[in-house]
Amino acid sequence: MVSIVGSGLVKIDRYYEFSESDLVIEAYKNLILKVKEMPSSIDALILASTYSDTLSKNLMLAFKLSNKLGIKTSISFRVENGDNGGSAILAAYSLIKSGIANSVLLVGVDKFSDYPSKYVNDVISYNLGNEYEYQVGLTPHAHAALLMKRYMKKFSKDYEYFTKWPLKMHENAVENPYAYLRFKVDKKVIMDSQIISEPLRLFDIAARADGASVVLITSDELSRKFTDTTVKIENIVSSNLPLDLANLEVNSVRDVAKKLSIRMNSNHIYEIHDSYSVLAALELESLGLAKDGNGFDNLDSLNVNLGGGLKARGYPGSATAVYQLAELYLHLIGEHPRGKIDAERGFLLSTDDLGNSSHLVAMMR
Template identity: 45%
Template sequence: MSRVYITGASMVPVNRHYDMSLFDLANSALMGIRKTVEEIPEIDAVVVSNAYGQKLGSQSMLGYKISRRAGLSGKVSMTVEQGDASGGASIFTAYALVKSGVAKNVLVIGVDKFSDFPSKFVNDATSSTLEEVSYHEGISTSPYGALMMKSYMKKYDVSEDYFYDWAIRMHSNAVENPYAYLRFPVDKEVIAKSQEVSTPMRLFDIAPRADGASAVLISSQDYSKLSEVPVEIESVDFSSGEPSISSLEFPIKRVNVKPERTVMEISDTFSVSAAIELEAMGLAERGKSIKSLDQLNVNYSGGLKARGYPGGATGVYQTAEIYMQLADEFPGRKAKEVEEGIVLSTDDVLRTSFLIHFKR
């Protein structure tokens, strides 16, 4: 069984790219990989992470189409779809291919595009990740987030302004990240006056969807020297259920995470999602995680909340960001004296989760 490394990564700034197609975005991420890796090895497989291209753009077989445009015809190519956890699922797929020896170099490309479509169509697409009855009744994911928030507030006796600190911290981090979508600071007054989307959730409790593409090169130990600072994928754990995040407590304990030595990117679709995830992973006291952010190296990218939420590309962005942090190449806020990294890639309502552990 081979050891598995990340040997290159690139990102396109998350934004409303009206002048770029989904394929343009993917190509831009690929061009970025070619600039960061001096000698691109022979690629054995291409894994495309995409959640909504088939629903919004009426495009299937994106693995083949993106590979062909990249001049990689004849290679194994596939599309991985697991809603907004597609990025984590794609990294897991590439990890398994390299770990098993089936492939030595796998290119993972995460891409999704929303800005070409009215909100009605985007909401319809993202709601398709819900159960059939919920989808056909016209329910979106935001009411589920609101129910999670209400439940958390009742259980731990906190008010909605408890969650304001999360948005404030994410926007502060995003200001320093040139790849982020919402690069401006916010304060409690701005959040309190923002639109109420689904009681008690306000606009700043919800991650904004936008266009994006990111690419990661995953290689066997034979090719680890492609990167000046090899970053190893130590393990990938996954779970599913209602909610899936609770079953990740054991894996996080198994990898023995030391928060002060670990940089993390988690899936904060909603502010309450971040609180639930940090507490379920045992990284903060129940009901107090949002007040413990100074003790955690978490979402220095700005998270989904302020870096932006590029659908199926999200987990690939998270992986690229952790790689850049551990390789001391991240252009935004840098974590100090860290040796390990964690990516938690989930869907909107925490039913599917991928926990990826990295080590420098």
Template identity: 35%
Template structure:
């Protein structure tokens, strides 16, 4: 049997925010109801990282499908922060194998059921609970170690601040972003410290969200289509076992593969990088040779036009679907005045400090 192609043909998103009035099922129903191309799927793949902790709910996919009045097969995918892109990989496999003609991928996360300090404690479980979390290690601690390593290598503190400033600037043009306001480098002087030298302004915005895309084997039936050209993933060493926490070897390896196999240049394609903390995108771009210690980002004009996890927001298990939808929109005309002159896009998702990295290569079909 000749493998079929897999094409993103549309989708929908809910603004990342603190949706106190909605639960998991409500957010899922809201985004599915607004997705014009999500009707009559052969399969639904749900991405969500924390429902057992946040909502005391297992088998979330089944309950969402029942709540939405659908009677189709469903599976839930959980892979930490990279759950969304993992779900896209599952969906494309279903389509390419001929098992399904159309698959809807739904990402949903609800993190405002608890005070922020409890939500952050639950988020910390992306690390090894017995070996790291019980010893007081949290994601901001690793981000702080990574930032200190980069500063010892010659990067200034202002370099990381400038990334956050740029993400907030990008988010002002994105209606579904959570933090649609500008900040300045001076703002960091009074910002709350999470783990010295990392501050609140170096961290992602934690919010609720839901996003959906439809993946089909029949792109000619739709007005626009973007092919899922390539996907790959890589498991990295745990941060405590590396020579450098900032040595993002898994992510670097995947981007090198994109360069070698497809000639991908991040200065010329739409790209959404995982930037949960400001040291990570700086470390990755430096390892790939796009920036040096002067931290000049000017040529990377198509990077994180959404505002990234930093300012669009990070609804954990749903984030990857937001990233895919955003690149899809950029490749098919843009959204609300934001556009790119490219037919190719890249989505990068990471769980923890490069414990696991995934990439997708998308190409406009029509």
């Protein structure tokens, strides 16, 4: 198997004074403090960063980071798959599993705070179909609003039903020092918040901000050199199937749930990609953790997005998946600042904003 042996994170926030490299260096410093020793030579550096070229005019960033971190490596490249940073996890896992590399530094970084929201939202819309969606002014927010309307009609839900998700995510984020929005909210605040694209409101949307996270992944044979508390990556399954708005199906998430041979239940820890409240409901249902139309009915019985999810931990682009991986690792070894959760397994669902491309990662301590 493939082992996670250490992680380092910075708090997701707005860092006007820092570059992507500055944030990664800070995360890397936190990793160094956690492992027995950090070698000057690592076989590969894999970078999850979707917007470093468009928002920071920064190409060859993986190469630049390896030099700034003082890491000698023969392999370095950036993976871009929209906000689905799980693709970078898959690349790192595959390098170890195939024997091409024995050690991989997985890095996630994206930065949004240097530009106004109008420009950022335009760039995020590059993820949509160029000819028939982006060029006519559609945004991911508009797609999510249509999805929410369809959900409300099909399952006879009113808007109040969706307040359950931001309520839970903000409650979880309070105890997470890496979270961007560390405060509780009440139902009235959510229901009175700004309408973004009716019925979608401000609290239904994940909060974009700056962040960097690093995870050191090695072969089993090498893992004990770095730590006595490893977590195994058991498997990663992937799918590329378009969202079916008419039938309210996140096909790629249903597909990865079917492909994974490991059974999921309420005793495990989950990190899902809650870019929108309605996506969170559909993902829980697609994974088989809730019945269709009842995604939020049993949130208190699920260990899901314990750090606040994208909604309250924050949404640093494709670096999100590396945060999810790092926090699941800390939970499984019992070292997360939030406190110990008694679970043997964790599952990470990484998707793009609208669930067209998915990776499901199974982890075991």
